[in-house]
Amino acid sequence: MKKLILLYQNYFRLFNRQRDYPDTYKEELNYQASRIILLCGIIILVAWLPYLAYDSAIHPEITALPGLRLGLTVTGAITVILALIPAIRHRYALIILIFLGAYLEIATGVITGMTMCDPVYIGGFLFILMLIPLVPFPRIVSWSLMICAVGAFFLTGTLRGMVFTTTSQRYSLNDVLTTAVVGSIFIYITDKIRYKNWSSAVKVQTQNTSIENANRNIINSITYTKRIQESFLPSCTRLKSFFNDFMVLWQPRDIVGGDIYYVASSGGKTYLCLFDCTGHGVPGAFLTTVTLGILERILIERPGIDPASALARLNSSLQYRLHEEVQAGKSSDGADGVLLCFDPHYPDS
Structure with missing residues (x-):
């Protein structure tokens, strides 16, 4: 495990250095996305494969579940391949991560809705919803993913005939709505923190650049002064x-x-x-x-x-x-x- 962590750290150290903070917040989010996109792709690639057997055992009548799981694995594989190409990763990391997150959130909502709010699946759905605030998405994108995931859950469940009549179902409904509201609040908070950190770093970087330029000009002036002073010395x-x-x-x-x-x-x-x-x-x-x-x-x-x-x-x-x-x-x-x-x-x- 330690070797994997070191390998991942070396990957960023070699290929994902950030010499200067970007001029725009969107570019900053893209940089942050480029630092985690490979790890996200690897997790998505393998995380859902063990659940294929459970899906077949719990809901053998829902034949679409394995397809959605495998689709997520394919999406993860594509993400890993693109993340290993530096030119693509540096320029399009945020876009790739948005598509990956969209498939993950919507597919999880569809799976949970197809199982008609099965308690076995509802916990995983809530966990996936709470991942959105942690990912460096633009605020509007994060809220859109939250709405799409919850909407996919209700739409699929409604088409399957899901009704919240039992206490267990109403409890699950309350969990989904509460998680969506709390997650939306955390999206706002984390985005504000990211923006504030980036804005402060840019200000410090601008000040450092000004200081470096002023220092360079002073050194150049003093160096030229040295030439003048040396001209007074006898050869x-x-x-x-x-x-x-x-x-x-x-x-x-x-x-x-x-x-x-x-x-x-x-x-x-x-x-x-x-x-x-x-x-x-x-x-x-x-x-x-x-x-x-x-x-x-x-x-x-x-x-x-x-x-x-x-x-x-x-x-x-x-x-x-x-x-x-x-x-x-x-x-x-x-x-x-x-x-x-x-x-x-x-x-x-």
């Missing part, structure tokens, strides 16, 4: 023009970041700087561009400036650019860094 060729031996390790935490290095020549001197700007990600990256822009301007305007003076000018310019006033005990945006100056006139510098 290996440029570094080789200043240093014979060097190693660079630059790994921003969030694609882009506030750490940056830079090398430049000014007034016959070589300047190497390392900065750690406040903030992570995009804010830190923006601040690195501001910092390097100010430093480049200082080196152009004051060729050969000493590192201390350059850092002092950089500090005041950053405060001005960021509209900050340094206050005691209050942190401010800016950068921590070091500026090295290599003077060829002083080989040990």
